[in-house]
Amino acid sequence: MTTAMEFVLRSALIGIGATLVMDLWAALLRRLGVSSLDFALLGRWIGHLPRGRLIHVSIAGTPAVRGERLIGWSAHYSIGMAFSALLLATFGLEWARAPTLLPALLIGVVTVLAPWLVLQPALGAGVASSRTARPVFNSVKSLITHTVFGFGLFVAARVLAFLLPATR
Numbered sequence: 001m002t003t004a005m006e007f008v009l010r011s012a013l014i015g016i017g018a019t020l021v022m023d024l025w026a027a028l029l030r031r032l033g034v035s036s037l038d039f040a041l042l043g044r045w046i047g048h049l050p051r052g053r054l055i056h057v058s059i060a061g062t063p064a065v066r067g068e069r070l071i072g073w074s075a076h077y078s079i080g081m082a083f084s085a086l087l088l089a090t091f092g093l094e095w096a097r098a099p100t101l102l103p104a105l106l107i108g109v110v111t112v113l114a115p116w117l118v119l120q121p122a123l124g125a126g127v128a129s130s131r132t133a134r135p136v137f138n139s140v141k142s143l144i145t146h147t148v149f150g151f152g153l154f155v156a157a158r159v160l161a162f163l164l165p166a167t168r
Contacts, residue, residue, distance in 0.1 A: 003093065010096045010160060011085035017156025018108075019080030022149040034141065040064075043072030045123055059123040080149070083111045087153055097166035099157035108150015112143050 001009075026036040045056065047065030056062050065071070087107040088096055095103055116128040116139065125131050129138035 007085070007088055007093060010093065010157075010164075011088050012081050013160050014087070014096065014153055014156045015081030015084030016077060017159065018084060018149050018152030019077050021152025021155060022080070022145060025145060025148040029141075036141075036145070039072030039076050040069040041072065041123065042075055042119070043068035043070065045119075046071050046075055055122050056124045079114070083107065083149070084153060084156075086111075096157050097161055099154055099161055101151075101154050104154035104157065105147060105150040108146050108148070108153060109143070111149060112146035115142050115146075 029036060041059045044062060044065055045059055047068055048056070048062060053062075087104060090107065091103045120129050121127050125138075126135070129135045129142070132138050
């Protein structure tokens with residue numbers, strides 16, 4: 001396997017695994033009564049991008065787009081794979097072949113900047129949820145969720161390192 005193929009494979013599988021860990025965390029929170037982003041709304045936002053609409057006053061009040069749930073979930077997992085690629089681009093394939101916790105947690109924490117600075121403002125929630133009823137709670141929840149994603153990056157990388165050991 002070429003280095004480029006290994007990079008793509010590990011990025012995809014680690015990203016999928018980490019996103020799954022984050023989704024399990026969100027499911028646990030929902031069972032405890034703590035809501036999280038409905039990925040149909042992410043899909044709705046993406047669905048309005050080709051129409052020239054980047055920022056919404058309230059994405060919930062924006063007309064639905066066909067297939068928004070599938071679009072949102074696909075984007076959610078694609079973003080997880082992209083963040084995994086960022087981890088591997090930053091710390092290298094050697095990290096993925098013998099993962100350690102700190103780099104994965106660091107990338108997980110850094111990725112919270114995407115919802116705080118891009119997605120939440122674009123959906124109408126403001127920077128770091130500043131336009132919501134509980135901005136501090138929502139921002140801390142996002143930080144914890146992305147830290148869980150970082151832990152998921154580590155766990156997924158460890159599992160993959162076991163299943164696909166280095167051939168070099």
